Amino acid sequence: MRTDAIPPANAAGPGMSPAPPGILPEPGKVTTLRSRRSPLAQPAEQRRILADLRLQTAVGEEASFEAAIAAHGHACLRPTRLEYYQINLGQLCNMTCRHCHVDAGPDRAEQMMSDEVIEDCLRALDLTDAHTVDLTGGAPELHPRFRDLIQQVRERGRHVVDRCNLTILLIPGFHDLPRWLADHEVEIVCSLPHYRQRNTDAQRGRGTFKKSIAALRRLNAAGYGQGDPRRRLSIMTNPSGAFLAGNQRAMEPQWHAALAREHGVTFDSLVALNNIPIARFLEWLQDSDNLQEYMTKLISSFNPQTIDGLMCRKTISISWRGLVYDCDFNQMLHIPCRDAEGRPLAVRDFEAELFGRRPIRTARHCFGCTAGSGSSCGGALAG
Amino acid sequence: MSTYYQSEHLKQFTQIAEGNRELADKFFDYYNSVFREGSLSGREKALIALAVAHAVQCPYCIDAFSQGCLEQGADLDQMTEAVHVACAIRGGASLVHGIQMLEHVKKTGM
Numbered sequence: 463m464r465t466d467a468i469p470p471a472n473a474a475g476p477g478m479s480p481a482p483p484g485i486l487p488e489p490g491k492v493t494t495l496r497s498r499r500s501p502l503a504q505p506a507e508q509r510r511i512l513a514d515l516r517l518q519t520a521v522g523e524e525a526s527f528e529a530a531i532a533a534h535g536h537a538c539l540r541p542t543r544l545e546y547y548q549i550n551l552g553q554l555c556n557m558t559c560r561h562c563h564v565d566a567g568p569d570r571a572e573q574m575m576s577d578e579v580i581e582d583c584l585r586a587l588d589l590t591d592a593h594t595v596d597l598t599g600g601a602p603e604l605h606p607r608f609r610d611l612i613q614q615v616r617e618r619g620r621h622v623v624d625r626c627n628l629t630i631l632l633i634p635g636f637h638d639l640p641r642w643l644a645d646h647e648v649e650i651v652c653s654l655p656h657y658r659q660r661n662t663d664a665q666r667g668r669g670t671f672k673k674s675i676a677a678l679r680r681l682n683a684a685g686y687g688q689g690d691p692r693r694r695l696s697i698m699t700n701p702s703g704a705f706l707a708g709n710q711r712a713m714e715p716q717w718h719a720a721l722a723r724e725h726g727v728t729f730d731s732l733v734a735l736n737n738i739p740i741a742r743f744l745e746w747l748q749d750s751d752n753l754q755e756y757m758t759k760l761i762s763s764f765n766p767q768t769i770d771g772l773m774c775r776k777t778i779s780i781s782w783r784g785l786v787y788d789c790d791f792n793q794m795l796h797i798p799c800r801d802a803e804g805r806p807l808a809v810r811d812f813e814a815e816l817f818g819r820r821p822i823r824t825a826r827h828c829f830g831c832t833a834g835s836g837s838s839c840g841g842a843l844a845g
Numbered sequence: 846m847s848t849y850y851q852s853e854h855l856k857q858f859t860q861i862a863e864g865n866r867e868l869a870d871k872f873f874d875y876y877n878s879v880f881r882e883g884s885l886s887g888r889e890k891a892l893i894a895l896a897v898a899h900a901v902q903c904p905y906c907i908d909a910f911s912q913g914c915l916e917q918g919a920d921l922d923q924m925t926e927a928v929h930v931a932c933a934i935r936g937g938a939s940l941v942h943g944i945q946m947l948e949h950v951k952k953t954g955m
Contacts, residue, residue, distance in 0.1 A: 656920055658922065660920055660921060660922060661920050661921075699918075701916075703915065705912055705915045705916050706916050707916075708887075708888075708917050712882055712887050712917070716886070717918075
C-alpha cells in the first residue's frame with residue numbers, strides 16, 4: 463500500500479470523502495497521455511513495457527500468453543463465429559478517467575472516424591451476419607454521425623449497443639438522447655465502477671457518481687432498465703484499483719438492492735470486467751508500484767475455462783482510422799489483423815471468409831481477459 | 846530468524862504440507878469450502894474474515910482479505926466498518942471484565 467497516496471483526513475472539503483488507498487488523490491486532474499507527451503502515449507512503448515517485465519509462471523517459466531493457451535490445446539486462438547461488430551468512433555470523450563485504456567479525453571477531437579470510413583464499415587457489415595453492432599469510443603455519442611449510423615444499422619436489422627459513459631447524457635444537446643435511443647431500441651451498456659460514490663469518483667473523476675445517478679434516472683424515465691428487452695440497460699463495473707473484477711452473478715443482487723434502495727434506480731444486468739494493463743491504467747499501475755504484482759495476479763489467475771468464450775473469437779473491432787483488430791485492446795496497442803500479404807487489414811478490404819480463418823494476435827495483455835472469471839465486453843466468461 | 850512476518854510467506858502458505866500433506870490437504874479443503882458462496886455471500890464472508898484478521902492481528906490475513914473484500918465488491922467504507930466491529934468487540938471484551946473488577950472492589954472494599 464502507498465501511504466503517501468492517501469491525503470490527510472482533513473484534506474477533503476465537508477461532505478467529501480478522501481481518496482481510497484492506492485488511488486491518487488486528485489482524480490479530477492487526470493489528463494490524457496497524449497496531451498502530456500508521455501512515452502506511454504506510444505502503443506509501441508506500452509507493448510515494450512509489458513513484454514520486458516520479468517514474469518514467471520507457477521513452475522518458474524517466463525510467462526507467455528501463447529504458452530498458456532498452448533498448454534490447453536490451442537496452438538493459437540482462432541475465431542469461432544463473428545457475432546459482435548464493434549466500431550470505435552474515435553477517442554474524443556467528455557471525461558478523462560484514470561483507468562482509460564483508450565487514453566480518451568476532451569483534447570482528442572482530431573481522432574474521429576471520417577464519413578468515408580463509416581461508409582466502409584457499413585459496406586463490410588453487409589458482408590457479415592454479426593447480430594450486434596457495438597458502438598464505442600471515446601464517447602461514441604459525440605460523433606456527429608452517431609444517430610445517423612444507428613439508423614442505418616437498425617435498417618439492416620442488426621441490434622445496436624451504445625457503450626455510454628452516462629455523464630454525456632447530462633450535456634446540453636444530449637438531453638433527448640435517452641428517448642431517441644429507446645425509440646431505436648438501442649441497448650445501453652453504461653460504465654459505473656461501484657454503486658457507491660467513493661470508488662466511482664476515484665476512478666472517473668470527482669462528481670461523476672452524482673451525475674451518473676442522474677443519467678441513470680433519465681434512462682429509467684425513458685423506459686430503460688425495467689426488464690423490457692427493447693430497452694436493455696446493463697451496468698459495466700470494473701475494479702477501481704489493482705485487483706480482479708468480482709463475480710458478477712454474486713454481485714448483481716447486491717447492486718440491484720443498493721441502487722434501488724439508495725437512489726431509486728433500476729437496471730437489467732451487471733457486467734464485471736477486469737482492467738487491461740494498457741494506456742492510462744498501465745500508467746497508474748506503474749505510478750502506484752502495482753504493475754508487477756497486478757501482472758503476476760493476472761497470470762496466476764489464468765482460467766482455461768475462459769478460452770472458449772473469449773470475445774476476440776467472436777468480435778471484429780474497427781478503429782476510427784478504418785483498420786481492423788481482434789479487439790479494442792489490440793486496437794489501442796496497435797496490433798492489427800493482417801491481410802494476406804501481412805499488411806494491416808483495412809475495413810475497406812474486409813473479406814468475411816479470410817477474416818474467419820485468421821489467427822488472433824495475442825500478447826501479455828491478453829492475460830487480463832483470462833484471469834479469474836474472465837472478462838469480455840459481455841462480462842465474465844466462466845464461473 | 847533475522848525478521849519475522851515476511852510477506853512472501855503468504856504466497857508460500859501451501860508449503861506447510863511439507864511436514865504433513867494429509868493435514869494440510871484437509872485444512873485447505875475445509876478452508877476453501879468455508880469461503881464458498883452459501884447462506885452468506887462471498888462479500889459478507891470476506892468482510893467477516895477481514896474483521897477477524899484484525900482481531901487476531903494477522904498481517905497475512907489482513908493483506909489477503911483486504912484484496913478479497915475489494916474483489917468481492919466491497920469498498921473502503923464497508924471494510925472500515927468491519928474493522929470497527931472487530932475493534933468494538935475487542936474493546937468491549939476488555940471493558941466488560943471491568944464488572945468483575947467492580948464486584949471485587951465492592952466486595953473487598955468498605
